[in-house]
Amino acid sequence: MAIILFGGIGKRLGSKIPKQFLKIRDRYLMEYTIEKFYSLRTVDKVLVVSNKNWMKKTREILKDKNIEIIEGGNSREESTYKALKYISNFAESDDIILIHDGVRPFVSERIINENISLARKFGAVITVVPSENTMVISRDGRKLDAVPKRDLLYIVQTPQSFKFGLIYNAFKKEEKNLSYYTDDASILKAQGMEIYFVEGSKLNIKITTKEDLIIAEQLCSMQF
Numbered sequence: 001m002a003i004i005l006f007g008g009i010g011k012r013l014g015s016k017i018p019k020q021f022l023k024i025r026d027r028y029l030m031e032y033t034i035e036k037f038y039s040l041r042t043v044d045k046v047l048v049v050s051n052k053n054w055m056k057k058t059r060e061i062l063k064d065k066n067i068e069i070i071e072g073g074n075s076r077e078e079s080t081y082k083a084l085k086y087i088s089n090f091a092e093s094d095d096i097i098l099i100h101d102g103v104r105p106f107v108s109e110r111i112i113n114e115n116i117s118l119a120r121k122f123g124a125v126i127t128v129v130p131s132e133n134t135m136v137i138s139r140d141g142r143k144l145d146a147v148p149k150r151d152l153l154y155i156v157q158t159p160q161s162f163k164f165g166l167i168y169n170a171f172k173k174e175e176k177n178l179s180y181y182t183d184d185a186s187i188l189k190a191q192g193m194e195i196y197f198v199e200g201s202k203l204n205i206k207i208t209t210k211e212d213l214i215i216a217e218q219l220c221s222m223q224f
């Protein structure tokens with residue numbers, strides 16, 4: 001099952017409407033992402049988590065698809081938790097759950113299928129790419145405090161995929177601290193679970209700011 005997260009409002013993009021409802025080449029951004037999962041035989045179900053103020057628009061866009069839609073929460077992790085609670089009514093503990101940022105429309109079939117196969121093998125996986133830039137730590141955002149060794153650094157993408165029982169129990173244990181986390185796997189890691197890697201792609205961008213939208217428009221003109 002794929003949980004696709006569209007519960008945000010895109011503050012950092014600064015557009016009047018949430019970025020997932022922007023159109024690129026006459027298709028809603030959310031349609032690009034959903035299609036990547038909906039078209040795969042390896043994905044049995046798609047659950048869309050949308051923003052509570054945009055449920056009607058979401059239903060209208062997805063009216064011709066067999067997709068369940070629920071309301072998100074006030075943070076990405078709260079939206080994920082709402083989705084996990086919803087599927088706890090029918091999911092088995094060993095079912096594979098993929099959790100994906102809806103604003104990553106260029107995820108590939110290879111990444112999705114590797115998430116499924118490696119989550120089945122290891123129980124918990126995240127999609128990553130190795131850092132090609134030196135990255136630094138700064139506490140005040142003005143000066144450099146530390147330089148981690150670059151070859152130890154990976155940039156985390158999504159999907160993040162898990163055996164349902166593992167991720168649901170981890171969220172239940174941390175339900176009061178979800179706003180501390182910015183992804184799903186780190187909640188499991190904080191409880192001592194090993195998290196394995198799936199090779200991502202530099203094309204699997206997250207559309208967060210205006211620059212990302214320019215890149216997305218270029219990628220769409222090449223891919224579709």
Ligand SMILES: Nc1ccn([C@@H]2O[C@H](COP(=O)(O)OP(=O)(O)OP(=O)(O)O)[C@@H](O)[C@H]2O)c(=O)n1
Pocket residue numbers: 005006007008009010011012013018020049072073074075076077079080100101102103104206207208
């Ligand atoms: N309460 C929230 C916040 C975010 N998301 C989703 O999580 C993904 C990654 O979040 P981000 O890129 O931060 O999206 P926004 O939260 O919309 O952006 P911003 O932080 O700029 O408002 C997005 O697909 C977003 O829709 C969500 O489902 N529920």
Ligand SMILES: C[C@](O)(CO)[C@H](O)COP(=O)(O)O
Pocket residue numbers: 076101155156157158182183184206208
């Ligand atoms: C989950 C994520 O995409 C991993 O890099 C990222 O943390 C999401 O961050 P956002 O601020 O919710 O976009």
